[in-house]
Amino acid sequence: MSFSGKKFRRVKCENIDKLLAATHANDDIVRVLKMKAPLVTYTMIDEQTLHMDLDMDGQQMSHTFKLGEEHVLEKKDGRKVKMTYTIEGNNVIKQVIKMPDGKTAYFRKEFNDNEIKMIVTMHGTDLNATIYYEMVQ
Template sequence: MSFSGKRYKRTRHENLEEFLNATNTNNELMRTLEKASPIFGYTKLDDTTFNFTLEAEGRHMSFNFTLGEEKEVERRDGEKVKVVFTKPSDNVLNQKITMPDGKLVYFSREFYGNEAKMIVRMDDTDVQATIYYEAVE
């Protein structure tokens, strides 16, 4: 599991604006997602438990999760969502988020050494975004 303990920073994205428009994302969150260059990381704590950290715009969030178990977390905009992580292979970590309105958002993060790619899609839209990251010190 080459990604454990590394931190990744967004370097570029494809279709992010189109995705946010298609999913009716609120304007404040849309500005944050388009302009911020968040740094995230996962650290393996045991066979099924991980710690997730996210740093963006001077804010830091961190939480532990167990693969396959639903967890309620607070997003950067203050909304509470339900999150489930799964790990279908050694270099892929999937995340399903149930939004307050019940819609589902899917994130698939693929890790390749010092690079990562995240594909984001949402129910009821055929638009998806791809976001690229590089490991940082």
């Protein structure tokens, strides 16, 4: 996997405000998509296991996922979200997040040598947003 172990920082968003307004996204999704540029690293542990490190304003989050299995992640406030990760080919990670309010967000992360293009869609709309990340040296 060309992306494994590389660190990326968000650099640009397109259409995110329209997507969030159209879907009446909950505060968790808005915060994650609009906060200061987070750093993210995905590392393949083995053929079926993906590890993610996320640094958001100095707050570290780390989680390991079995691909194709739904995982429950408890947030600091006790609410739980359900996430499923899958890999497509050698350079695409797909993520589905089911929120406590019943809304579902879909993320498609397309990795190139030094960047990620992430396409975000929300259940109930045909709008999407694109978020770009660049590799950090």
